[in-house]
Amino acid sequence: MDIHQESQGDTCVVAPQGRIDSTTSDSVEKALAAVLEAGGKKIVFDFAGVDYISSAGLRVLLVTAKRLGGGKGSLVLCGLGNSIRQVFELAGFLPLFTVEASRELALARLVGQL
Numbered sequence: 606m607d608i609h610q611e612s613q614g615d616t617c618v619v620a621p622q623g624r625i626d627s628t629t630s631d632s633v634e635k636a637l638a639a640v641l642e643a644g645g646k647k648i649v650f651d652f653a654g655v656d657y658i659s660s661a662g663l664r665v666l667l668v669t670a671k672r673l674g675g676g677k678g679s680l681v682l683c684g685l686g687n688s689i690r691q692v693f694e695l696a697g698f699l700p701l702f703t704v705e706a707s708r709e710l711a712l713a714r715l716v717g718q719l
């Protein structure tokens with residue numbers, strides 16, 4: 606799995622490519638943990654290149670959101686295709702996350718423009 610990361614000001618954009626499942630979720634978890642350990646407090650997780658997510662991937666995002674909770678930081682999801690959005694809805698996870706349609710809107714949300 607390829608996980609692209611870039612900084613946009615004080616925000617880190619994490620953009621994996623492919624499937625997030627039990628085989629690849631460990632790589633995603635390590636990438637997100639590295640951002641947090643480096644002091645990252647604002648993360649955009651861009652699903653534009655993701656075509657599948659399993660419960661293992663959902664767990665990684667939930668753990669990351671909890672680590673950022675309580676005013677410690679923010680996680681915004683973006684680029685959810687229909688199949689990814691449906692998984693979040695069926696799992697009851699959609700209300701637990703801030704979701705924006707695009708990376709640009711997610712970045713704007715984190716700088717307080719939305």
